[in-house]
Amino acid sequence: MSAASVDHILFGAAYYDEYIPKDLDRVDTDMRMMVDAGINVIRIAESTWSTCEPQPGVFDFSHVDRALDAAHRHGIDVIVGTPTYAVPTWLVRMHPDVLAVTPNGEGKYGARQIMDIVNPAYRFYGERVIRELISHVADHPAVIGYQVDNETKYYDSVSADMQALFVKYLRGKFNDDLDALNAHFGLDYWSNRINAWEDFPDVTASINQSLRGEFDVFRRAQVAEYLAWQADIVREYAKPGQFVTQNFDFEWRGYSYGVQPAVDHFKASQAVDITGVDIYHPTEDELTGKEIAFGGDMTRSTKDGANYLVLETEAQGQHGWLPFPGQLRLQAYSHLASGADSVMYWHWHSIHNSFETYWKGLLSHDLEPNPTYREAGVFGKEIAQVGERLVHLRKRNQVAIMVSNEALSALEWFRLETGFPDGVGMNYNDVVRRVYDALFALNIECDFVPVDAPAERLAKYAMVVTPALYCAPQATTDTLRDYVANGGHLVSTLRSFVTDEEVTVWHDRAPHNLTDVFGMTYNQFTRPKGNVPVDFAGALSGAAQADAEALIELLNTDADTLMLASYGHYAWKDYAAVTRHAFGKGSAEWIGTVLDADAMKAVLAEAVANAGIESDGAALAGSVVVRQGENAKGETVTYLLNYSAEPVTVASPVAGEVVVAPVVVGTEGTVDEAASADLPAKAGAKVAVGDELTIGRWNLMVIAG
Numbered sequence: 088m089s090a091a092s093v094d095h096i097l098f099g100a101a102y103y104d105e106y107i108p109k110d111l112d113r114v115d116t117d118m119r120m121m122v123d124a125g126i127n128v129i130r131i132a133e134s135t136w137s138t139c140e141p142q143p144g145v146f147d148f149s150h151v152d153r154a155l156d157a158a159h160r161h162g163i164d165v166i167v168g169t170p171t172y173a174v175p176t177w178l179v180r181m182h183p184d185v186l187a188v189t190p191n192g193e194g195k196y197g198a199r200q201i202m203d204i205v206n207p208a209y210r211f212y213g214e215r216v217i218r219e220l221i222s223h224v225a226d227h228p229a230v231i232g233y234q235v236d237n238e239t240k241y242y243d244s245v246s247a248d249m250q251a252l253f254v255k256y257l258r259g260k261f262n263d264d265l266d267a268l269n270a271h272f273g274l275d276y277w278s279n280r281i282n283a284w285e286d287f288p289d290v291t292a293s294i295n296q297s298l299r300g301e302f303d304v305f306r307r308a309q310v311a312e313y314l315a316w317q318a319d320i321v322r323e324y325a326k327p328g329q330f331v332t333q334n335f336d337f338e339w340r341g342y343s344y345g346v347q348p349a350v351d352h353f354k355a356s357q358a359v360d361i362t363g364v365d366i367y368h369p370t371e372d373e374l375t376g377k378e379i380a381f382g383g384d385m386t387r388s389t390k391d392g393a394n395y396l397v398l399e400t401e402a403q404g405q406h407g408w409l410p411f412p413g414q415l416r417l418q419a420y421s422h423l424a425s426g427a428d429s430v431m432y433w434h435w436h437s438i439h440n441s442f443e444t445y446w447k448g449l450l451s452h453d454l455e456p457n458p459t460y461r462e463a464g465v466f467g468k469e470i471a472q473v474g475e476r477l478v479h480l481r482k483r484n485q486v487a488i489m490v491s492n493e494a495l496s497a498l499e500w501f502r503l504e505t506g507f508p509d510g511v512g513m514n515y516n517d518v519v520r521r522v523y524d525a526l527f528a529l530n531i532e533c534d535f536v537p538v539d540a541p542a543e544r545l546a547k548y549a550m551v552v553t554p555a556l557y558c559a560p561q562a563t564t565d566t567l568r569d570y571v572a573n574g575g576h577l578v579s580t581l582r583s584f585v586t587d588e589e590v591t592v593w594h595d596r597a598p599h600n601l602t603d604v605f606g607m608t609y610n611q612f613t614r615p616k617g618n619v620p621v622d623f624a625g626a627l628s629g630a631a632q633a634d635a636e637a638l639i640e641l642l643n644t645d646a647d648t649l650m651l652a653s654y655g656h657y658a659w660k661d662y663a664a665v666t667r668h669a670f671g672k673g674s675a676e677w678i679g680t681v682l683d684a685d686a687m688k689a690v691l692a693e694a695v696a697n698a699g700i701e702s703d704g705a706a707l708a709g710s711v712v713v714r715q716g717e718n719a720k721g722e723t724v725t726y727l728l729n730y731s732a733e734p735v736t737v738a739s740p741v742a743g744e745v746v747v748a749p750v751v752v753g754t755e756g757t758v759d760e761a762a763s764a765d766l767p768a769k770a771g772a773k774v775a776v777g778d779e780l781t782i783g784r785w786n787l788m789v790i791a792g
Contacts, residue, residue, distance in 0.1 A: 125467020743792020
């Protein structure tokens with residue numbers, strides 16, 4: 088009934104006929120412009136519930152039909168989104184409780200994503216509109232798939248419904264045994280003990296992170312259940328070959344940054360056939376490729392390496408994101424380099440009213456061609472010619488980063504620098520990104536694995552990194568112990584293995600269950616006020632001295648443990664800061680503080696070498712970003728990506744044929760044919776290892792062989 092992959096690279100944009108100024112009828116004009124740009128797919132309907140169902144039970148799919156029919160006339164495929172993430176006014180008027188109650192109080196109508204996803208009235212009307220829409224469109228020849236909801240989360244709901252379901256969940260988990268619940272979560276503290284189920288308090292202001300964390304676990308599970316509920320409804324109508332997807336997103340810092348706090352991507356993605364993602368990132372002088380790669384690597388990992396769909400990324404985007412000439416093309420190929428089988432923009436045309444008026448699409452408000460639109464066409468035409476050699480890129484990475492939503496939640500409460508929920512300093516995602524960014528800079532590609540990854544999944548990797556894995560079940564520490572004993576190389580950072588999965592601190596020597604594996608222990612740590620240098624030694628003796636950040640753990644080492652760094656402060660000079668210890672057939676390394684970007688890169692470079700990991704791109708680190716994989720034809724595909732305003736010349740790390748050559752994109756968004764003709768590398772040319780390759784600013788080359 089469903090498809091687990093697409094058969095070609097999808098290139099497109101979100102399209103809302105509903106948002107076009109009402110005095111214009113330009114659906115066919117838009118489709119012709121899309122075809123001219125090489126666009127082969129659009130997304131529709133996801134945010135238009137109030138247009139699809141203007142009054143309860145009154146349905147109007149005329150805009151949907153216009154888009155579907157026009158797309159089909161022009162040979163463009165369509166992904167239909169369920170419209171449930173923005174509720175209509177009539178629903179809120181009839182059932183005010185569909186709005187999520189948050190710690191800030193009662194919800195107010197206006198924005199999107201303000202609903203309580205477990206509310207029964209919301210579910211009733213949501214199911215009705217889904218059934219009406221999907222049954223209406225499923226037979227249309229343009230429809231290739233469906234997107235359920237949009238960037239779904241639990242929206243910080245603490246509603247009566249959400250909390251009542253949470254209590255039912257706890258009663259089941261603890262077999263109605265309140266004594267067990269109180270003991271498990273340590274609720275005797277500050278008289279938080281619950282002695283009758285009917286006295287169960289509102290959890291909004293709880294000071295117990297074990298209980299708060301369990302509530303977050305429960306709410307994340309509701310997201311997974313909600314998406315599965317929608318997907319199951321859609322599949323009742325979907326035709327063979329039509330897929331179901333969802334566009335997951337990340338922690339937001341003005342752009343996509345780190346692990347999403349409100350969704351467990353590994354669990355929630357089980358509901359869909361193909362994981363989809365929205366990736367937004369800085370551009371202009373701030374374009375580094377890191378956010379594109381992070382989002383892609385995380386999304387690809389949700390299904391253990393399967394290809395994924397980029398359902399939203401920026402075209403012109405918000406202020407300060409207007410791409411320099413060449414950047415839009417570079418960004419598009421960067422998504423493919425991580426294993427994406429699509430690049431789709433939010434959105435086609437810039438909106439003339441309301442909140443996202445200046446989150447600009449491919450077209451500006453005048454709806455005329457512009458340099459961004461034309462450069463999209465450069466990529467679209469190229470991908471139509473070479474896409475069969477770039478689709479279905481498969482990775483064989485040797486490094487995995489283990490992540491945990493539970494650790495993320497816990498370290499929001501027990502902040503690294505203060506131990507309290509005060510928002511001060513670094514959080515979990517800062518440590519994750521410090522590790523990921525260092526590997527990215529080293530041209531060491533990586534996957535992500537969940538905290539409950541089984542031994543057979545970890546065995547695929549030569550090195551596993553656990554950044555700030557504060558919450559770790561006993562089973563995880565057992566699995567990691569065996570991983571090292573069997574020859575794996577484990578790198579862990581400060582604040583790892585501190586508590587169980589329910590945020591109860593282990594009461595044996597730290598790190599729990601792994602002191603013999605790491606060959607060290609500690610029972611004190613402090614904030615490095617002022618200057619606490621980290622002095623490197625041994626295999627790291629060539630690394631420049633760095634200052635410790637956020638927290639220092641005072642590590643006491645065993646006699647056979649290598650001290651790779653210590654603290655250059657008179658009070659802490661006898662303690663290790665970075666250690667490595669042989670255990671079984673492998674080794675385990677501990678980084679006891681947060682290192683700056685350069686120091687983290689140096690430490691991980693040495694760790695990668697110690698693990699025996701080789702990369703075709705390692706020698707080019709700092710010059711170009713190298714991303715690799717195997718295509719559907721069995722060829723090794725190598726992307727050389729220059730995220731800088733200066734041209735670079737490098738020695739080719741591989742042999743093969745140039746599939747995508749550098750071109751010069753002019754200020755009008757089209758290829759400057761004369762300037763491009765002067766470039767030495769041409770599509771179809773053969774290169775050998777060591778050949779000199781020049782890649783211009785904000786440019787790229789793809790080699791297959």
